Amino acid sequence: MKFQPYFPSLIQKFLMLLALITVSALSALFFIERFIVMPKLISQEDNLAGAALDRARTALGNSHQSLAAQARDWAHWDDTYEFVQGERSDYARTNFSREMYEDFEYQLTAFFDSHRSLVWVAGTNPSNDQYGACNNTEGRCDWASSTIKQINHWLPAIGHSQGNIHLLTPMPALVSIAEVLRTDGSGPPKGWVAKVRFIDRSLETSLKQQLGLPVMLTVQPENRRGSDTPAIQRQPEYLWVSGPLSDTDTGPVVHLATRIPRQEFRTQVRVFRYALLWTGVLLVCVIGLVLLLLMRQVLQPLSLFSRFISRNQNPRDRLPYLTDTQVPTSLVKRNDEIGKLARHVKVMLEQQNAQSRELLKLSMQDPLTSLPNRRAFDSRLEQILNSSSLQSLSVLMIDIDHFKLYNDHYGHPAGDACLIRVASCLQETVKGRRVMVARTGGEEFSVLMPGTPESQAEKSAEQLRAAVAALAIPHATSPTASVITLSIGVAFHGAGAGLASRIQLMKQADDALYEAKRKGRNQVVNFRPEHTSEL
The missing domain is CATH 1.10.10 (Arc Repressor Mutant, subunit A)
Structure with missing residues (x-):
């Protein structure tokens, strides 16, 4: 048997080439996703996490700064300056109340003299929301004893200045301490004022309302201050980011943590992978189209x-x-x-x-008035009558009263002008409705009104008659009126009336028109069976 060399057909060559292109394209897309797109998306997510943590730090820092401003306002006041020296016995009574702590965001205020001895403490117990104001930490104010001791411990570190500290025990808190001076800032210093806001659920709720993200706050010892760089932990649904609040140089540190939904990241990954999938599908479709092209070209x-x-x-x-x-x-x-x-x-x-x-x-088309002519009208009427969706149909047959006399008196050019004005008026009056106005004779017009009940057709016919009369076209030789008028016959075909021919319906409209003329013209008459018998 003689060996026959294999020569692939043109179709096979196309298949091999397109398969190679498909594999190469899919490989390139996989490489782009793995080494370009995914690292960029992760980097964007890290930046988003860092920005969210920075916003939380800023919000909490602003809260601490607000607390510092409150402490400074109270400390730099002549009344406070005298109070910590044992004067102004009415100071506590006139300046402290439960309502004050309900209005402000802090829970505790403490006054110390220059010897670090407690002069006065006032605030609300975070465990039971009970208000107390005392000159010591006994009785109603015993709940503040440990906090006062912690603040007293840090007073030497504050010295003759203002500072912020964080408390770890007995309850995590933000503290701002200001040295007591006169209102004008002069001294010598006579003590300190401390404002305390406890780190509790209400503070976390306030931060969540500001940021739109849940915020968890913890206070850790100074030796666990750590780096300011955010720590990021990824989970399938959420991204956790945490870091310290670096608004103090010493003492315990507040650590913030927030949870960011990864919906946007997951959506971007999903969209890219969908694009990858559909690119593969498109390449397969292209192979089929190229094969079809061979047949289509010849x-x-x-x-x-x-x-x-x-x-x-x-x-x-x-x-x-x-x-x-x-x-x-x-x-x-x-x-x-x-x-x-x-x-x-x-x-x-x-x-x-x-x-x-x-x-x-x-x-x-009628060449004079540009309206549809008799042929167009009959064709449309036949079409509607043969339609299976026909519900109701009204036909108006209109005649200009004594138009021959008008022509004889004013001349045919004036008669043509009159016909044009009447046609325009009829068309304008029914504009916007699903009707057809046609010139079906010399001075005769017909109106086709599908889907129009008999009462509405009669009303429309009266509107047409009145509109033409309102034109006030002079007709000196008319026995009916001094202006051009119309006689109108109305025929109606209802849904339950059975099949009707075009000729029958137009005959009924013509009979009604004849009755309108017989009664004196310039009026509208609906067709009734007796009209036929009278004729």
Whole structure:
């Protein structure tokens, strides 16, 4: 058996090339995700975490600074200066109350003299919310004893200045201490004022309301101060970030921790992976499209063109006055001989259809008033009557009273002008409604009103009659009125009336019009069966 060398077909070559491109593209996307996109997203998430921690630090620092301002305001006051020296016996009574601690964000105020002895303490017990004000830490103020001792311990470190400290025991707290001076800032110093805000659930709730993120606060010893760099811990749903509040140089340290949802990060990763998946799907689709292209470039265009030409040559497959000019776009856009031929055929057919449409327009439109003519009106009426969705239909037949006398008296040019004004008025009066106004005779007009009940049709007819009368077109020879008037007959076809022919409905409208003329013209008459018998 003779060995036959293998030569891959063109389709196989396309398949191998596109498969190689697909693998290369997917590998490149995987590399981009692993080594470019993911590190960048993680870096953005770290920056977001750091910014959130900085906002928490700023909010808590502002709270501590507000506490320091309160301490300074109380310490730099002549009344306080005298009070810590044993004077101003009414100071405590006039300046401390439970309501004051409900209005401010701190819970404890302590006054010390220059010997670090407690002069006065006032505040609310965080365990039971009971208010107490004493000159010692016994009785109602025994709950503040340990806190006062801790503050007293740090007074030497504060010295003759103002400072912030954090307390670890007995309860974590932010403390601001200010030296007692006169209101003008002069001395000598006579003691200290300390303001305390306990780190409790209310403080964490306040920070959460400011930041929109939960904040957890803990106080740790000075030897665990650590670095200011945020510590980040990742979990599937949340990102935990923590760090110290560096608003003191010594003593215990407040550590803040907050939890940030990773929804945005997970969404970005999901979107990128969806893009990766759909890119692969798109590449597979491209392979199929390229294979189809081989067939479309040779056989399918010729077959398509042949079917199009055959369809236009068979009059049974097209309208009698229009030729299908929608040459397939795929043929027109080609830059070869088939495309050139398709474009020439398209231009020829469009010219032919333009002439046909113009002839159709002339055959369906009244040249004087530009309204639809009798042919257009009858065609539309037949179409509505044959519609399966027909609910109701009203037809108005309108005649200009004594128009022959008008023509004889004023002349045909004036008569034409009168017809144009009447037609325009009729059209304007029913503008915006689903109706059709047509000129169906010399001075005769007809109005088609699908979906209109009989009472509404009569009302519309009266509006048309009144609108034309309001034009006040002079008619000196009219026996009816001194201006142009209308007589209108109304015929109605209801949903339960069975099938009606175009001729029957128009005959009823004509009978109603005749009755309007018989009664003296310039009026609207609805068709009734007795009108036919009277005729």
